[in-house]
Amino acid sequence: MTPFWKNAITSLILIPIFLGIASIFSGKEVSTEQYNVLNHKEYPILIAGYDRNAGNVLVIQPEWKLEDFSSEERYLKSIEAPLKQAEQKGLLKKNTLVVFPPHMGSFLYFMNARQEVFKQKTLEEAWSFLKLENSFKDTIGWIIGKKSDPYQKVSSSYQRIFSNLSRTYGVFILPGSVFLPDGIFENGNFIPNQNGDWKEFAFLFQPDGKISKETLSRKPSEIWKKNLSQLNPGGNVSGNVAETSLITIQFPFARFGIFYLEDFKDPAFQEKVKKTFVSRIIAIGEESSEAQLKDWAVKSNFESTIRVIPSGVLLDRNYGGGSYVKTRYGAPTPGVNSREPLILNLFL
Template sequence: MRKLLYITLALVLIAAITRYGAWTQDRPEAHYLSDLRIELAVDQGVPAGHGNLLAIQPELFPTDYQSSKRLHRKLAAYLQEARDRGLVSAKTIVVLPEHIGTWLMVSGEKNELYQATTLKEAMNWLAVSNPLPFFKALAGAKGDSRVDDAYLRMKAKEMAKDYQTLFGGLAKEFQVTLVAGSIILPEPSVSQGNLQVGRGALYNSAVVFGSDGQPIGQPQLQIYPRASESGYIHGDAREAVQVFDTPAGRLGVLIGSDSWYPDNYRKLDEQQAQLVAVPAFIMGKGRWEQPWPSDNGAALGAAASKPGATSEGEAWHRLTLTSRPALSQARGGASVFLRGQFWNLGTSGQSFVSSAGQTFADDGSRGARLLNLWL
């Protein structure tokens, strides 16, 4: 009798595991009507044959990441609108926002994840739907926030492949140089034209793609992650600030908070950077108008201001030194923010372009925006 009971329990357990395994593999793609519209918010200067910086501030939601093809459709629609307006040429540098690639970690998941009401619930679905990759990633996680590390590490190879296919493909399709925002990956590098991942710490990194769809140089790693991300994103002040040769000029990329530090502009000046792209991201609705957080005091100290005495938006404008004589020799720059709603977390940030010591900004209205600076 006891033997029969054990056999029955074993069969039930096997059936349950088999059913759970089948459930994790069942991932039908839900229908979704995406808003492909985008407005031209800033068109500064006149065409002079020197090219342009084109910042694309998208409005994205979790369902846009259900597949890389869906995200491609939306971003390609934005670029097609820019092309129709005469803003795309062989000398165009397109700049996308920070973490636009990071959210690829939720691509190809079950509908329950996209229908979640909170980010925490969505991440729980991510782990439950990928039990073996999650626990493997958790075992190799680094830093203080091991669970956050595991979420990002578990699909790193697929994320890197999708990132290069998507953004390299867009660069080639529209024949532009494309600063592909950023993506968090473990020890990213480019080898034989392919974006690779390692097993070490996570880095917030940006890849610049040429009009042939191939990466230019190595990924630019973020040097100074924000305090809220330091538990799982690694930064190192010894990391190099690169300059990329493009048809429009020598380009430097400062990811998010790296654009606050004057020393980074000095390093770009030493390499004769002419243009600066700043992919940026601010999580939280209304943060742009709220006081600058005190944990960023080190950067603000360099700008002779005090935390809490200025708003987040004012601080971004003050600390972005592009095209300000004596502080930055670059003749133009673009800072572009990711907008949209990611479960219960909103986003903030008003993109802007800089030229001749002046700043030209989006007005903060809802919807996707184009900001163009003729060089």
């Protein structure tokens, strides 16, 4: 083949690559003006029980918008707003546990994405667009000899934010969950392994900012397997991973059993929860349709039952809310299924 045709073929290969690179770097992120016009509702605070100085659990049900995950600054602002409200009401103390719903970190993969990603009609299309953007970034990384690891930025931001919040307010924080490759704990931090199996982790941040080693973890669902495969085609998302679907934690003020709500549908898992020798349980979940927990917990003599579900709309995906706190003999608070942002405080 003559040098002319070699150069011509090379040009045909490089042209779409450079066009893609130009498109990525010429694209703009969601601007401050665009973000500020979004409607952010105030959090009503509902209180159950009486303050006996024996500790309290603060449940945060945020109203999600995908744009809240568009930058670390906006993400921090959206999750700190209810904490500031609770602090002003005197609800954050040294014996307080703050609980957020699942996937508070999973959508941070949209951090610093282009405006076009947030304009897609469906969440699936947004993930696909994000995949295209990441593919060009991977190509650039391959050319310059630096592989792109999409989870590194998410892991760093997620841990830094909640570590700082737990230290700042001096409370325990269970910040929902985040998808990361499996890894190791070192000095109170979690270090993902690039070649590790993807898991949904629910970490507990202590008042000193360090992560407790008692960590919920489970394999990705089929939908999340697809999303994660788009983010990192080289990662292992087979789902054949070890799970820790139930943990028990002895806080200075109470002992809790914590688990994923979706696992509760299994009768065998219900028996497992019943035999954990805890007086209080926390279930974090995505779907508000699960209705077994309330009645089951009453019959099982648990002192407190807490269910945490997100609300809001991420493009075409609706999260119905339905968080509640419940004492052994009291009615659930709130009394109806609410889609609104909520702060629920349960005095122990």
